Amino acid sequence: MSTITPTRPPQSGPPSDRPAEAGRVGGGLFDPKQLVTSFPDAIKKLDPRVMVKSPVMFVVLVGSVVTTVLAVKNPGDWFGWAITAWLWLTTIFANLAEAVAEGRGKAQADTLRKAKTDTVARRLIGRNEERVPGTELRIGDLVVCEAGDIIPGDGDVVEGVASVDESAITGESAPVIRESGGDRCAVTGGTKVLSDRIVVKITTKPGETFIDRMISLVEGAARQKTPNEIALNILLASLTIVFLLAVVTLKPFAIYA
Template sequence: MNKLGKRNISLLLTREIVGQALKESFIKLNPAVLVKNPVIFIVGIGALMTTIIVSLDVFNNNFSGFNFQIMVWLWFTVLFANFAEAIAEGRGKAQADSLRKSRTKTKARRLVQNKEEIVWATDLKKGDTVICLAGDNIPADGDVIEGIASVDESAITGESAPVIRESGGDRCAVTGGTKVLSDRIVIKVTSEPGNTFLDRMIALVEGAKRQKTPNEIALIILLSGLTIIFLLVVAALPAYFG
């Protein structure tokens, strides 16, 4: 498994994400949120009605274990659906935070009048020249103008094999957030602050909204149809048994 895959798994299983997801699973019981998923919304209504029935049974000293089990399973279904959705949202936020930290905590060796100075990567501007040695994280998007080096781009592309970046030709472009594995290169920054590839990735992750797959849409339509039929049948029962 490559580094990106391992990092994604670690982001998925952190205590902070799970803890926040547990809280969100109850917050999402808000009808205004549940109604966005018709099937779960109907299940939530069923859980509420069953809870009322169980409460009345307890009040009348006529407790039913069967009704109680139905109530528990319905609430479990609703909460688990909310929990799964919250986990997905929390994972996206964690990925964005991880990318943001890798950007803000990176330092760069900027060349100013042939003198080297250490600055934060966020202080770099388009046209600045920086030096990257083996073990350094490339601070910003740019082009190699001097030298040749092996670069690890797995943090961005997921590809574990290092690539060669050198001045001239079509292999001169480097991406901020990647790591120099060997040798020394001089890079000219080609992106404005806040408009790097890493910044765009963060914006995409934060603004991303997961689209339902065709199978999910088909299942929702099927379950919604069956739910409507069930409700119509239940509503007609009193008139039938008159």
């Protein structure tokens, strides 16, 4: 059995000090690149048919339109323009936050899809090797993976032992050992071999790999609201109705006074 010598030294220091790995979707809500990319989607969400799904923000949108019309009729009313600006900023920022969240999910799916389609496999035919796209592999094919190679598909190690970086799938930065036989022989497509050489027998059909399932989950995921979010939405809707009633009665009371 060969000696395992990981080629990547262990990382130290807090996560914020570590360089971002290639292929990762980085940045948070205020990542400038992500904000610029998501801004057109935020503008599209101003469609009333989309906004009506969120009653509170729909009321803010209607208020933005009304205050804009009033401000145009009275150009010298600086207070009306200030209120209009704040309402539009509130509406657009709310849509932008939602668009950024959706954009990050799409970016993650694109990253996984690229890792799948760009992988080249070294398929064994007898004692010879041939390079084929990872998407052309079939169940039972044998592929060779050495240090630095990306494992092209889900399978089992049938020869050799190696350390494998599975952070692209599990998020865990520490490498794991994969070897033939036993319960540590399974490998996942899209992970990276860090040391030594292994031969992997493909066990899944194209389109049914772990990465394919992850892409389907990311693209079709619809996050369920927690009970706290539902309760908060009900509270905000109730307070919005009370606020509207209070605002509507201000002018009649002012005229009466």
